[in-house]
Amino acid sequence: MSNKVTKLDQLEIGDIAKVITIDVSGELRRRLMEMGLTRGTLIEVIGKAPLGDPIEYKFKGYNLSLRKEEANKVVVEH
Template identity: 55%
Template sequence: MIKTLDNLKQGENGIISAFKGKGEVRKHLMEMGLVRGSDIKVERVAPLGDPIEVKIKGYSLSLRKEDAKKIEIEIS
């Protein structure tokens, strides 16, 4: 099943499968360490849904909900 990162709940995890953004958006996400095939886990979601804190490659990263909508996650 494929979902966007903003639709995952706290504690859910999956594998990054694709990005909806092109060009600068995609480059920005990749510079933050978000690459296809990486395991990602939602650690915490702020009360209003923004930001979303994830764990990837052993470190924590906070993402704006707008950016999280552009990341497709494969859920097993």
């Protein structure tokens, strides 16, 4: 980790990053956080769908898919 601040959708397959914050308000933020994307969570990019979107991530011991649009709201340190 080189401590560069970026968005989750910018990462490559195999990258591991640390969640800083969710850069959106309202229901989307609540849902992302409730699924476990909270401050300090380590997250790994597992793979992308054949057409490049959505993307599969792994964190807190399970796998979750997010569209690029949603992943773009997650600020991470990489």
